[in-house]
Amino acid sequence: MNYTEQLEELQHRVDGAVEDVRQAAAEDHEQLAARVDKNQHDLKSAVQNGQQRLDRAEDQLESKWTQVKADASVKVADLKAKMEQRRKEHDADRATTDANWAEADADAAIDLASWATDNARLAILDALDARAYADELTKLATR
Structure with a gap:
């Protein structure tokens, strides 16, 4: 296994996340919602790619990956629900x-x-x- 390449890829992903956050800081709610949708799609793709790699890994890792996937799905669903709820509420204190x-x-x-x-x-x-x-x-x- 080439751990250096894997860590370099991780660093690339972190750099991308930093740039996304910088750009998102200046966006309005609709732009942010579009960005979240895109990132949700990217996350699903990453989860699918990770699952494919995991299928080739040992059985003991499968339960951990399943939990990570479930947690990610719950987090994304929760995030989208919170965003939708915020759209409906106009109370400044609640916001x-x-x-x-x-x-x-x-x-x-x-x-x-x-x-x-x-x-x-x-x-x-x-x-x-x-x-x-x-x-x-x-x-x-x-x-």
């Missing part, structure tokens, strides 16, 4: 509260992504160490 909750959700998602990145780093280091150890034992066994 402020909703904005605070949305910002808290965004903070939590960033924290989760940070944890996932740290977890991926540790998993990759463990995989590299396990492979190096296995290769070392194989060399010793063939002597």
